Each structure stands twice: as C-alpha cells, then as structure tokens.
Amino acid sequence: MATFPPNIPPELLHELSKYTTPTGVADYAALALIGGIGATLLSRGRLWDKPDPLHHLWFERPQLKNGAQAGSANKETRNIAQKLEETGKNIVVFWGSQSGTAEGFAHRLAREISIRWGQEAMTADLSDYDPITISEIPNAKLAIFVVSTYGEGDPSDNTAEFWSWISKASDVSLSNLRYAAFGLGNTNYKFYNRVVDVIVEGLDKFGAQPLMPVGKANDAEGATEEDFMSWKEDLFAVFKDKLGFQEAEAKYVPSLKVEEDESLEPIDLHHGEPNNRAEAPKTAAQSSAVRTLNISDSRELFTSSDRHCLHMDVDLSSQPELSYKTGDHLAIWPGNPDVEVERLLDVLGISSRRDIPLGITTLDSATKVPIPTPTSSIAIFRYYLEICAPVNRDNIRDLAQFAPTPEAKAYLLALGKDKDTYASFIGRTHVNLGRLLQLACPDRPWNNLPLSYLVETLPHIRPRFYSISSSSIVSPRKPSITAIVSTTPLPENPNELIHGVTSNYLLAISQQARSQSHPSGITYHLNGPGDALQGGKVFAHIRRSKFKLPALGKTPLVMVAAGTGIAPFRAFLSERCQLLKIGKEVGPMILFFGCRNPNEDYIYREELEEMQAVLGGRLRIVTAFSRLEGTPRQYVQDRVGEFGKDVIEVIEEGGNIYVCGRAGMAREVEKVVGRTMKEAKGWSDDEVNGWSKTIKKKNKWQEDVWG
Incomplete structure (x- = not known):
C-alpha cells in the first residue's frame, strides 16, 4: 500500500489513491513483473550467475606459483617467537632502517652467524611483528637489534611501532630475553643514536639481559662500516667465550636459488620497473605509487663549467591521481x-x-x-x-x-x-x-x-629524495626539483672521480634533451625497461613531508639554507607571493642563504630578487659566501648569529624557523640561536634545551636535513 508524507489533506489523499491502487489485470501483471525483476537482481551471485571460484586460474602465471611474487595462501604470523619456532631459528636479527644501511648490516650479520658459527639465524623487519611477542622469545634463543637514528632523534618508519611500544608499555616482563644491540647515527645531529639508546633503556627496564655493551656507529666520520665490523667481532667473541659457540670455516651457503628458465617469455619478466608498495605500511602510506613522469623542462643553475646543478620540472599531467603539497619530496629511481x-x-x-x-x-x-x-x-x-x-x-x-x-x-x-x-x-x-x-x-x-x-x-637500489622547489598553489601539476650533481674526487687520487648515481643519471637525461652527451662521457639506458622512459621520463613517486608552511600567511618566518637547501624556500616564497597577489596578509620573512661564490653557485638569484620586489619590505635576504676571493670565509650560521636580535624578534612574534641543508649546518644554526636566546633572556642551558624541545614539539622549528 502506498504511503504519503504527513500533513496532506484527506481529500487530496483520496484523489491520489485512485492512481496508486491497482485496478486491473494489466496493473497486477506490471507489479508482478517489477517484483520479479527486483528479486532476480537481488539474488544475482547467490542463486544464479555465481562466480566461478577457479576463474582466477585463467589469469595466473604457472611459473609464479612458487615464487615470491605469487603470494602465499598462509598468512604470515606476526608473533616472532612463533616464527622462530616454525623455522627452527635460534637467533633473530631485528632491523630498523630508513636508508637501507641498517637493513644491509642485519642481513650480513645473520648470514655470517649462520655460516661462521653454525647457528640458525634470520632477519626480521621490526614492523612485521607485534612488539609484545618478543616477551615470548625463550631464553635459549637470542635477539639482536640493528637500528638507525635519523633527523631529530627519530626512529625509522619501520621502527615506529616498536619504538612507541617500548616507550609506553608497562607490566611487561622480558626477563627471558637475551639481546645485543647496535645503533647507526651521526654526531652532526643533535640526538646522536637516540633510537638505540631508547630501545636499550626500555629492554633493560623490563628485565632483558644484555650480552654486551651497546655498539654505536658514527657516520659523521665516515666510520659506520668499520664501527659495525669492530662491534661484530666483539659480538663473536661473546659467542665463543660466553656462549660456547664453535666457529667453523666460513663457506657460502645460499638462502636463495637463482636459475635460468628459458621457458619464460619476455612478457613474464620484471625488466626493472620499481615498486615501493612492498615497503613497511607506514612508509608506503606516506608515499604515492611509483609512476613514469615526464621531465618537461630542465636547466643548469651553476655558471661553473666543472660543477653542475639542475633545476627540473616534472609533469604530473599523465598521472591524474598524483598530487603534491608545498614542502613534499620527489623520489627519483635511477638506473646504473x-x-x-x-x-x-x-x-x-x-x-x-x-x-x-x-x-x-x-x-x-x-x-x-x-x-x-x-x-x-x-x-x-x-x-x-x-x-x-x-x-x-x-x-x-x-x-x-x-x-x-x-x-x-x-x-x-x-x-x-x-x-x-x-x-x-x-x-x-x-x-x-x-x-x-x-x-x-x-x-x-x-x-x-x-x-x-x-x-x-x-x-x-633505493630512490633518492629531493625537496620539491615549487609551490603546489602556483604550479599544481608541475613540481620541480633542484639537484646538485655529485662528483667526489678520491682522497689520494683527485683525478679519479666518484660519480653519484642518481644526480649523474639526471644530468644525462638533461643533456640528452639538448642532444648533448654527459660531460664525463657516462651513458645510461635512458629509455628504461621496455622503453617505458622513452622521451625524457623518470620513475618517480611523491613522499609526504612535515616540512610545511604555517596555515596563516601572516605568520613570520626565518628560513636558513645552504646550497640546494634553498629548494623548499623557493616554493615557500613563491606561495607567499601568490597569497599577496590575491589580497591575503603576508607576514615578515628573513631568508639566510649560504653558498661558495655569488658569481658561481648563487642559485635562483634572479628569482629571489624578483620575489623580494613583489613582497616589498616583507622579505629580507641575508647571504653568506664561503669562497669569495678577498673576503674571510663566512657560513650561514655566522650570519644567523649576526642577525640574532632579528631572529629573536620573529620568534617572539610567534614566527616559525625552518632549516634546510646539511645536518652539520643545522646543528650549528641551532647552537647559534640557542646561544642568542640564552644571552637575551638570561637563561640557563637547561632552560635553553627546554625551550628548544618545546618549539620543535609545536612544529615552530622544522628541519629538512641530510648527511
């Protein structure tokens, strides 16, 4: 029976009912037909047109059924104790890695433990297992942690869950756990090897038994490799002297089989297309999928003939699902x-x-x-x-x-x-x-x-990340990057150069667009696997960043950059120019920029001066030149100290401070600002440290640094 909305007069309802009530055979037949159609549609997939459960087999590659790409019917356990039991392993080497170095060390260590000491060892990505399950590892087995610290004492993406658990857990007993730990860090950063320190402190708090003192590597001195090997030999001495393991002659025992299979066709193969979807869930969530992107334009930024710095515009038009925000990173996947x-x-x-x-x-x-x-x-x-x-x-x-x-x-x-x-x-x-x-x-x-x-x-091979040097408001479909081309002379043989893989790959692409060869004669397969990169394309993806402008355009800014660290600030200033053009309020800004020589590597100089003219008195640019003939060497942190009162004024007005460049420079800038605040406020060192932590926690001080 038809229903109608309330508050309709009875006379109108009576009149409408004449048209909504079936009155003859035809009406009943129509209703039956409509009901039958509805029932048929609702029962699809249940009573009829049921999908063939084996339909997918038509599309499977038989040769992949036992391979890594085929997947597994059995879901992997997230209980590390269970995994050790199932696989018959005695030792697990956990790794937490951002750039891949700690992961590589973990694999090397597990392999050598198996070969040299006859112990069944495995590696484990920390994000693959539930942290609480380490409490179930029996005393007869060992756990080794190899973890890196990056940024401001931050854990790697795949360590984040374990880090959170070990920092916040309570009522946990690890009294059965025997462990060793090695950290990778860099004294150029303020919180050197903080991650391994926090993890070891948490393990000890819950009663775990350390086999030896924690080991630490310092990349600032280029000693990471030797630091690891020295610690590893100390660990092996513990194996021999304390645990009674018997050392055997090292002989390679493969854990993988690589064999030719000429039954496969080219269409079956992976020819080199990268895939970042297999990364830890948190890492993958911060990045887009890898896509082929056109390089729409590239140009040289240096005037020197023997040094190169590239500005490249990348076109997202062919990939409508991709987008970026000002401050994000573009990851480039190179070829050798x-x-x-x-x-x-x-x-x-x-x-x-x-x-x-x-x-x-x-x-x-x-x-x-x-x-x-x-x-x-x-x-x-x-x-x-x-x-x-x-x-x-x-x-x-x-x-x-x-x-x-x-x-x-x-x-x-x-x-x-x-x-x-x-x-x-x-x-x-x-x-x-x-x-x-x-x-x-x-x-x-x-x-x-x-x-x-x-x-x-x-x-x-891993991608190299470049700070995007364009604003997503001004150039939403064409992000740009700024890449200095790395050519490092050998210490004892300056005539022989080590060419950075990705930057020289990009230089070769740029030169090809001009029908020129690489300056050093290096060639690459620039067309890419299956000619996927023909016509000046790259494999790339976008990674989200926390290095962001404040929501309010009127917030004052201090920006400190050296070299290509200027990249994100070019984007910031471009965006603020656009805000001003549409009538928005823009706050005062100071840009500190350091390079070698104003006539050689002062990149984006003309653009910066044009933006300074647009912004009027809202932007002040302070430069530092370290190799200007006839003048003392001056670095960007020196200039920050000179203008300390102006920096403090920006801070007290609620401004944000941004630093981009090498980690050593960022550390020196923080020291200078901290010293200036101490003198101006009469603070103690503890008060300066407390202020520094607070301002960073509020995202009022942000860094995008490397090395």
Missing part, C-alpha cells in the same frame, strides 16, 4: 651507468646471457626474495642492485672463496684482512664490485661466483 653494468656482466662471464630469464626462489622459509622475480641479469644489474657501491671488507673476504685463481684469492684475503690496508686502497681506487673483480683477476671470468650471492649481499 652502462659502463658498470657491462663491466660486471663481462667479469662474471655472462654478457651473452644477459637477457635469459631468471627465476629466484627462497631456500629458507625465513628469507624473503628481495627483488622481483622472474627477471634477467641485465635488469638485476641495471635497475635492482647498487653495483656502484663500494665493497666492504667482509664481502671482500667472502669473495675470495669464489676466486678463479690462487693469486686472486690471496689478493682479496690480504686486502680484506687489514683495516689500514683497505682504507689506503679505497683512498686511491673506487672499489665497486666490478672493478674489484677485474683488479683481482683481470684475465679470467669469475664463473664460480653465483648470482644468488650477489642478490643476497649487494645493497638494493
């Missing part, structure tokens, strides 16, 4: 230079088989396949492994077992044995894998060196 790819293929004797399909499978249930499979040798060396990275002493010694001649074996053992010999060698020669193998044995291929060893031990 052709000369190093060819060198490694030749020295391994597999140049002619570079395109043969390779399947990679795990031989250990606790080991993940680290790169996409199936693939090929050319894709592995061109896009998936960091083949340009220096070879550490551990790996040099390991490589000796695969040497094609006794002389090559002796050469590697001697080089890897002594710290000083190794340090002197890498001071003269950039010793990446291909070059090392050539030097050790120039006349014979390394046929006995398995690809599985390289996949397990070489670091995997």
Whole structure:
C-alpha cells in the first residue's frame, strides 16, 4: 500500500489513491513483473550467475606459483617467537632502517652467524611483528637489534611501532630475553643514536639481559662500516667465550636459488620497473605509487663549467591521481651507468646471457626474495642492485672463496684482512664490485661466483629524495626539483672521480634533451625497461613531508639554507607571493642563504630578487659566501648569529624557523640561536634545551636535513 508524507489533506489523499491502487489485470501483471525483476537482481551471485571460484586460474602465471611474487595462501604470523619456532631459528636479527644501511648490516650479520658459527639465524623487519611477542622469545634463543637514528632523534618508519611500544608499555616482563644491540647515527645531529639508546633503556627496564655493551656507529666520520665490523667481532667473541659457540670455516651457503628458465617469455619478466608498495605500511602510506613522469623542462643553475646543478620540472599531467603539497619530496629511481653494468656482466662471464630469464626462489622459509622475480641479469644489474657501491671488507673476504685463481684469492684475503690496508686502497681506487673483480683477476671470468650471492649481499637500489622547489598553489601539476650533481674526487687520487648515481643519471637525461652527451662521457639506458622512459621520463613517486608552511600567511618566518637547501624556500616564497597577489596578509620573512661564490653557485638569484620586489619590505635576504676571493670565509650560521636580535624578534612574534641543508649546518644554526636566546633572556642551558624541545614539539622549528 502506498504511503504519503504527513500533513496532506484527506481529500487530496483520496484523489491520489485512485492512481496508486491497482485496478486491473494489466496493473497486477506490471507489479508482478517489477517484483520479479527486483528479486532476480537481488539474488544475482547467490542463486544464479555465481562466480566461478577457479576463474582466477585463467589469469595466473604457472611459473609464479612458487615464487615470491605469487603470494602465499598462509598468512604470515606476526608473533616472532612463533616464527622462530616454525623455522627452527635460534637467533633473530631485528632491523630498523630508513636508508637501507641498517637493513644491509642485519642481513650480513645473520648470514655470517649462520655460516661462521653454525647457528640458525634470520632477519626480521621490526614492523612485521607485534612488539609484545618478543616477551615470548625463550631464553635459549637470542635477539639482536640493528637500528638507525635519523633527523631529530627519530626512529625509522619501520621502527615506529616498536619504538612507541617500548616507550609506553608497562607490566611487561622480558626477563627471558637475551639481546645485543647496535645503533647507526651521526654526531652532526643533535640526538646522536637516540633510537638505540631508547630501545636499550626500555629492554633493560623490563628485565632483558644484555650480552654486551651497546655498539654505536658514527657516520659523521665516515666510520659506520668499520664501527659495525669492530662491534661484530666483539659480538663473536661473546659467542665463543660466553656462549660456547664453535666457529667453523666460513663457506657460502645460499638462502636463495637463482636459475635460468628459458621457458619464460619476455612478457613474464620484471625488466626493472620499481615498486615501493612492498615497503613497511607506514612508509608506503606516506608515499604515492611509483609512476613514469615526464621531465618537461630542465636547466643548469651553476655558471661553473666543472660543477653542475639542475633545476627540473616534472609533469604530473599523465598521472591524474598524483598530487603534491608545498614542502613534499620527489623520489627519483635511477638506473646504473652502462659502463658498470657491462663491466660486471663481462667479469662474471655472462654478457651473452644477459637477457635469459631468471627465476629466484627462497631456500629458507625465513628469507624473503628481495627483488622481483622472474627477471634477467641485465635488469638485476641495471635497475635492482647498487653495483656502484663500494665493497666492504667482509664481502671482500667472502669473495675470495669464489676466486678463479690462487693469486686472486690471496689478493682479496690480504686486502680484506687489514683495516689500514683497505682504507689506503679505497683512498686511491673506487672499489665497486666490478672493478674489484677485474683488479683481482683481470684475465679470467669469475664463473664460480653465483648470482644468488650477489642478490643476497649487494645493497638494493633505493630512490633518492629531493625537496620539491615549487609551490603546489602556483604550479599544481608541475613540481620541480633542484639537484646538485655529485662528483667526489678520491682522497689520494683527485683525478679519479666518484660519480653519484642518481644526480649523474639526471644530468644525462638533461643533456640528452639538448642532444648533448654527459660531460664525463657516462651513458645510461635512458629509455628504461621496455622503453617505458622513452622521451625524457623518470620513475618517480611523491613522499609526504612535515616540512610545511604555517596555515596563516601572516605568520613570520626565518628560513636558513645552504646550497640546494634553498629548494623548499623557493616554493615557500613563491606561495607567499601568490597569497599577496590575491589580497591575503603576508607576514615578515628573513631568508639566510649560504653558498661558495655569488658569481658561481648563487642559485635562483634572479628569482629571489624578483620575489623580494613583489613582497616589498616583507622579505629580507641575508647571504653568506664561503669562497669569495678577498673576503674571510663566512657560513650561514655566522650570519644567523649576526642577525640574532632579528631572529629573536620573529620568534617572539610567534614566527616559525625552518632549516634546510646539511645536518652539520643545522646543528650549528641551532647552537647559534640557542646561544642568542640564552644571552637575551638570561637563561640557563637547561632552560635553553627546554625551550628548544618545546618549539620543535609545536612544529615552530622544522628541519629538512641530510648527511
């Protein structure tokens, strides 16, 4: 029966009912038909047109059923104690890593424990397991933590959950847990190795038993590798003297199998396309998916002929789902230079088989396949492994077992044995894998060196992040980046340069657009896998950042930058110019900028002066030049000290302070500002530290720093 809204007169209801009540066979037939259609639609998928549960098999690749990309029917446990029991492991090496160094150390350590000490060891991403389950690890097993600190004492993304738990948990007993810990940090940052300190403090608070003092690496001195190796040897002394482990001759035992499979077709393979969706959930959530993006324009910013700095505009038009906000980062995924790819293929004797399909499978249930499979040798060396990275002493010694001649074996053992010999060698020669193998044995291929060893031990290519130097309000579909091209001379051989992988890759793309070659003659496969990058494209993704302008345009700003640290401030100023143009109030700003020489590397000078003219008296630019002939060296932190009263005035007016550049510079700037506040306010050191923590907690002091 039809229903009507209330408050309708009875006479009208009576009249309407004549048209809503069935009056004949035709009306009843129509109602029956409508009801039948509705019932049919509602029952679809239940009573009829049920989906075939095996329909997906038509689309599966049979060769992937047992591979890492095929997935698993069994959901992985998040209980680390259960995982150790299921896999028969005695030792777990947890890792927390932002750039990949701590992860690499963890894998090296677990592998060496298994080979050298006969103990079943596994690595574990801290984000893969529920933190509370470490309390269930029995006393007969060991836990080792290898964790990095970055930024202002921050944990890596994959350590965040464990960090939160260990800091806030209560009523937890870890009395059965025996552990060791190693931290990676940098004394250029204020909170050196804070993450490992907090974790160890929490473990001890809950009764865990340390096997040895915590180890720490200091990257500010370039000593991370040697610090790790020294700590590792101390750990192994504990294994031998306290735990009674028996040391055996180190011999490679693969945890992966890499084998040719010529039954696969090119369409089945991964040719080098990157994928960031496999990262820790928190990391993945902060980033867009990797996409191919057009470089719409690029130009040189330096006037020097032997130094290069690029401004690049990237076009998002082909990827409508991508967007960015002012202050975000653009991640560029590089390829390795052709000369190093060819060198490694030749020295391994597999140049002619570079395109043969390779399947990679795990031989250990606790080991993940680290790169996409199936693939090929050319894709592995061109896009998936960091083949340009220096070879550490551990790996040099390991490589000796695969040497094609006794002389090559002796050469590697001697080089890897002594710290000083190794340090002197890498001071003269950039010793990446291909070059090392050539030097050790120039006349014979390394046929006995398995690809599985390289996949397990070489670091995997990761993207490089660049601060976006455009405003999302002014240029919403064309973010820009500012990239200085890295060419570092060797300490003992200045004529030999180490070329940064990603920046030189970008330089090659920029030069190709002008029909010119790379200044150093370096070539890359710029068309990308399957010609996906043809026409000047890159693989890239956008990462969200907390380095943001305040919501109110009238908030005063102090911005401190050195070199390419100016990038996000170009975006900030561009946005504030736009706000002013549309009639919004804009607060006063001071930009401190440091570089070598105003005639050489004062990047964006004309743009900054134009924006200063638009903003009128609202923007003051203070420069510092460290290599200006005829004048003393001056750094940006020196200028901040000179204008200390103005900086304090901005702070007291509720302004924000931003610092972008190297971590050492940021630390010095904080010291200068803290000293100025101390003198102006008559504060003690504790009061200065308390103020510093408070202003950072409120996001009134933000940093985007590196190195």
